[in-house]
Amino acid sequence: MAKLPIPYKIYLSEEEIPRQWYNLNAAMKVKHAPFLDPATGMPCTADALEQVFCGACVAQEQNKTDLYIDIPEEIRDFYKMYRPSPLVRAYCLEKALGTPAEIYYKFEGNNTSGSHKLNSAAAQAYYAKKQGLESVTTETGAGQWGTALSMACAYYGLDLTVYMVKVSCEQKPYRKEVMRTYGAAVIPSPSDTTEAGRKILREFPGTGGSLGCAIGEAVEKAVVTPSCRYVLGSVLDHVLLHQSVIGLESKAALAKYGIEPDIVIGCVGGGSNYGGLIAPFMGEKIAGKNDIDFIGVEPASCPSLTRGKYVYDYCDSARITPLAKMYTLGCGFMPAPSHAGGLRYHGMSPVVSELYHQGWMRAVAVGQNKVFEAAEYFARVEGILPAPESAHAIRVAIDEALRCRETGKKKRILFGLTGTGYFDMAAYKRYNDGEMSDTVPTDADLAAGFATIPDIPANK
Amino acid sequence: MAKLPIPYKIYLSEEEIPRQWYNLNAAMKVKHAPFLDPATGMPCTADALEQVFCGACVAQEQNKTDLYIDIPEEIRDFYKMYRPSPLVRAYCLEKALGTPAEIYYKFEGNNTSGSHKLNSAAAQAYYAKKQGLESVTTETGAGQWGTALSMACAYYGLDLTVYMVKVSCEQKPYRKEVMRTYGAAVIPSPSDTTEAGRKILREFPGTGGSLGCAIGEAVEKAVVTPSCRYVLGSVLDHVLLHQSVIGLESKAALAKYGIEPDIVIGCVGGGSNYGGLIAPFMGEKIAGKNDIDFIGVEPASCPSLTRGKYVYDYCDSARITPLAKMYTLGCGFMPAPSHAGGLRYHGMSPVVSELYHQGWMRAVAVGQNKVFEAAEYFARVEGILPAPESAHAIRVAIDEALRCRETGKKKRILFGLTGTGYFDMAAYKRYNDGEMSDTVPTDADLAAGFATIPDIPANK
Numbered sequence: 001m002a003k004l005p006i007p008y009k010i011y012l013s014e015e016e017i018p019r020q021w022y023n024l025n026a027a028m029k030v031k032h033a034p035f036l037d038p039a040t041g042m043p044c045t046a047d048a049l050e051q052v053f054c055g056a057c058v059a060q061e062q063n064k065t066d067l068y069i070d071i072p073e074e075i076r077d078f079y080k081m082y083r084p085s086p087l088v089r090a091y092c093l094e095k096a097l098g099t100p101a102e103i104y105y106k107f108e109g110n111n112t113s114g115s116h117k118l119n120s121a122a123a124q125a126y127y128a129k130k131q132g133l134e135s136v137t138t139e140t141g142a143g144q145w146g147t148a149l150s151m152a153c154a155y156y157g158l159d160l161t162v163y164m165v166k167v168s169c170e171q172k173p174y175r176k177e178v179m180r181t182y183g184a185a186v187i188p189s190p191s192d193t194t195e196a197g198r199k200i201l202r203e204f205p206g207t208g209g210s211l212g213c214a215i216g217e218a219v220e221k222a223v224v225t226p227s228c229r230y231v232l233g234s235v236l237d238h239v240l241l242h243q244s245v246i247g248l249e250s251k252a253a254l255a256k257y258g259i260e261p262d263i264v265i266g267c268v269g270g271g272s273n274y275g276g277l278i279a280p281f282m283g284e285k286i287a288g289k290n291d292i293d294f295i296g297v298e299p300a301s302c303p304s305l306t307r308g309k310y311v312y313d314y315c316d317s318a319r320i321t322p323l324a325k326m327y328t329l330g331c332g333f334m335p336a337p338s339h340a341g342g343l344r345y346h347g348m349s350p351v352v353s354e355l356y357h358q359g360w361m362r363a364v365a366v367g368q369n370k371v372f373e374a375a376e377y378f379a380r381v382e383g384i385l386p387a388p389e390s391a392h393a394i395r396v397a398i399d400e401a402l403r404c405r406e407t408g409k410k411k412r413i414l415f416g417l418t419g420t421g422y423f424d425m426a427a428y429k430r431y432n433d434g435e436m437s438d439t440v441p442t443d444a445d446l447a448a449g450f451a452t453i454p455d456i457p458a459n460k
Numbered sequence: 461m462a463k464l465p466i467p468y469k470i471y472l473s474e475e476e477i478p479r480q481w482y483n484l485n486a487a488m489k490v491k492h493a494p495f496l497d498p499a500t501g502m503p504c505t506a507d508a509l510e511q512v513f514c515g516a517c518v519a520q521e522q523n524k525t526d527l528y529i530d531i532p533e534e535i536r537d538f539y540k541m542y543r544p545s546p547l548v549r550a551y552c553l554e555k556a557l558g559t560p561a562e563i564y565y566k567f568e569g570n571n572t573s574g575s576h577k578l579n580s581a582a583a584q585a586y587y588a589k590k591q592g593l594e595s596v597t598t599e600t601g602a603g604q605w606g607t608a609l610s611m612a613c614a615y616y617g618l619d620l621t622v623y624m625v626k627v628s629c630e631q632k633p634y635r636k637e638v639m640r641t642y643g644a645a646v647i648p649s650p651s652d653t654t655e656a657g658r659k660i661l662r663e664f665p666g667t668g669g670s671l672g673c674a675i676g677e678a679v680e681k682a683v684v685t686p687s688c689r690y691v692l693g694s695v696l697d698h699v700l701l702h703q704s705v706i707g708l709e710s711k712a713a714l715a716k717y718g719i720e721p722d723i724v725i726g727c728v729g730g731g732s733n734y735g736g737l738i739a740p741f742m743g744e745k746i747a748g749k750n751d752i753d754f755i756g757v758e759p760a761s762c763p764s765l766t767r768g769k770y771v772y773d774y775c776d777s778a779r780i781t782p783l784a785k786m787y788t789l790g791c792g793f794m795p796a797p798s799h800a801g802g803l804r805y806h807g808m809s810p811v812v813s814e815l816y817h818q819g820w821m822r823a824v825a826v827g828q829n830k831v832f833e834a835a836e837y838f839a840r841v842e843g844i845l846p847a848p849e850s851a852h853a854i855r856v857a858i859d860e861a862l863r864c865r866e867t868g869k870k871k872r873i874l875f876g877l878t879g880t881g882y883f884d885m886a887a888y889k890r891y892n893d894g895e896m897s898d899t900v901p902t903d904a905d906l907a908a909g910f911a912t913i914p915d916i917p918a919n920k
Binding site: 007008009011013014080081082092110111112114151154155173174177178180181182183376379380381382383384385420422423425426428429432 | 467468469471473474540541542552570571572574611614615633634637638640641642643836839840841842843844845880882883885886888889892
């Protein structure tokens with residue numbers, strides 16, 4: 001068969017938007033350990049989880065057997081507003097690097113939320129509405145997740161309260177404004193609207209807040225409000241499930257031209273975009289059908305995979321969530337300031353953690369200046385201004401392509417470009433001004449973080 | 461032939477990116493009046509224009525005979541990074557409005573510049589490079605044009621100096637940062653780098669600058685710098701020519717489904733996006749092949765078409781450019797603050813002016829609050845956060861669709877969605893806070909503006 005020329009952008013038709021999500025959990029021969037209730041040390045029950053989360057999401061969270069799970073038509077209709085997302089052949093980048101490698105990236109930033117977060121926001125808002133709920137709550141740090149969820153709630157007709165870390169609220173007033181424009185109530189956290197918030201305000205009157213505190217407020221608000229649940233944008237299995245549309249579309253687009261990637265690269269914070277991107281490719285690797293080199297890229301300032309421990313830990317710094325078995329720096333670990341707010345997480349998705357633990361993937365930690373160098377280079381060559389988070393994947397994709405230039409190998413590299421950097425220009429300014437810090441945690445910093453890991457029997 | 465179902469987004473393939481621009485000038489039976497040299501009162505010569513602009517652009521500017529002009533492959537390669545842009549069927553908006561109308565919009569915001577400006581920036585940067593120039597200069601107000609040109613110059617390897625209105629520079633530091641990220645030198649205007657700037661600084665030490673002043677600095681810098689020319693992002697015929705890709709792609713996408721629009725709507729500031737969107741449709745109307753209702757939408761605060769005069773006027777408030785015959789409020793007209801910076805222009809493209817004068821189109825002026833009401837409604841329903849400029853077209857598209865609900869007519873409405881509003885959240889905040897002003901010029905304001913129109917024989 002004559003080879004078709006590969007265009008700059010491979011678009012699927014709307015009919016080719018996946019009709020089923022890919023459940024990586026079902027593909028894994030050894031499953032990750034269950035969540036534990038910190039009060040009892042026993043696995044969390046569905047009943048307990050349903051006090052906080054939607055029923056459908058809890059069922060998906062605990063589904064370890066169905067490899068494919070149907071996507072409701074109402075969610076596919078929402079997806080049609082911004083999907084399929086383009087799979088781009090980075091011709092300009094290849095040429096600029098002088099590499100024999102073929103570079104492809106899946107661009108998830110072409111929507112108003114500016115990132116992949118919308119893929120799960122749409123699903124979670126839909127299931128909440130279908131369950132008959134009137135409202136949901138969530139927290140947001142950098143703001144992408146809150147923005148995505150506000151768009152989804154506007155679409156499905158659901159009230160939304162977003163607890164936004166107070167210091168982020170002040171540093172990124174326009175992010176807050178986007179959420180307001182979509183009708184969400186945005187409350188700087190800590191606030192006086194919850195017991196958790198009032199407690200923090202009494203103890204630390206001038207605090208700028210933290211993600212842990214915002215999670216605490218959002219969960220409390222959801223539990224005490226009638227017809228309300230809490231939704232989370234990363235880490236959990238059902239979030240990774242929703243994000244599998246990224247990998248499924250990438251695989252379908254490449255297949256149109258008979259391409260199978262040799263390397264798949266994504267940035268990892270909580271793990272949702274990475275877990276979604278790799279899902280169907282990883283499933284095949286586990287089944288012995290490919291030998292892809294999977295790379296998760298994390299910031300050197302918050303190196304949970306490369307320098308963390310694989311133990312049970314709280315998912316949040318306020319210690320109100322269940323315990324998850326994951327790579328963690330300790331729920332009390334405080335990373336040095338990083339401009340990739342979306343990657344500042346002490347832990348890692350249990351699915352990604354288990355894959356890493358079993359050796360199905362590797363991890364690389366990169367410093368901020370190298371990340372922004374790649375981001376600016378990519379912007380000028382490929383015309384897309386990447387989010388700092390996404391630029392972690394770009395950095396390693398460039399490094400791998402340069403390695404191909406040395407070896408002469410024509411590898412096919414696929415990476416995930418999760419979002420755009422329009423709301424991150426303060427960080428770009430710091431880089432342009434030569435004022436970007438490159439702090440990495442010392443051994444003492446790590447030890448202090450590890451000391452906050454709960455001392456429970458399962459961790460002995 | 462069985463009708464194909466129309467998807468949410470109609471994408472063309474890369475092969476279907478136009479290979480020729482559409483020269484509306486050639487389609488017009490009565491051409492617009494020529495530019496005049498203010499010193500002599502005689503039409504400007506190509507030689508005079510080539511001191512300021514690239515030769516290829518001057519030739520296109522003066523071409524009134526060739527209906528199609530080839531797009532060089534190097535420019536098509538640039539276009540492939542972000543084109544073809546999607547033509548969207550606004551199913552969600554139609555449903556929300558309960559209208560029998562079909563609504564389509566051409567979305568030009570899916571690129572890092574965030575607007576249609578890139579279509580001409582790419583062409584002008586390419587021609588400058590091809591002419592052997594080393595650098596170009598331009599001015600920018602709100603920042604979209606400067607951003608687009610900085611991307612194009614980074615791609616073609618051309619130095620760029622952008623004179624950015626000082627007050628914009630301070631109000632939109634992140635816009636400036638995007639340009640820096642693409643390697644442009646951004647100079648707040650007025651500056652001490654030009655005679656024009658120094659003069660203003662001596663006379664008005666604390667001034668925040670103006671677009672007229674920035675144009676003066678950019679033109680002076682281009683003229684005194686070896687191997688340098690000036691480029692402009694709107695108003696001129698060659699800019700409208702480059703923007704015709706918008707209309708050509710829209711027409712091709714609709715034709716795939718046998719659709720001919722009944723109404724075509726765009727916002728008008730300098731007229732470049734509107735002139736590009738309507739080009740091929742308007743050419744057919746002039747040739748008697750359709751009877752489309754063309755609507756140009758302008759802000760009530762700066763109503764050059766609906767309340768201006770059709771006379772010769774300077775293109776800039778510093779009175780350094782040639783005179784153009786156009787609808788104008790007077791080169792000294794100062795509009796009340798408006799958040800659609802891209803529409804704050806005292807004049808109007810000569811091509812659009814002449815079409816309006818001949819009755820081929822109509823114009824509507826809308827107030828800011830009604831515009832932001834439409835913008836927010838659209839964002840929530842269609843998922844795209846529009847630029848305030850683009851929202852002028854949305855407002856009138858919604859109004860026309862609501863009229864169809866009353867009359868029961870199933871009209872097909874096409875409008876241009878020129879860009880995204882990510883850098884306009886301060887304006888959205890003002891709207892959300894109920895602090896948006898709706899000032900329109902009084903008769904006295906207009907009289908003061910008209911008094912600044914030059915008193916020359918051609919205007920008697």
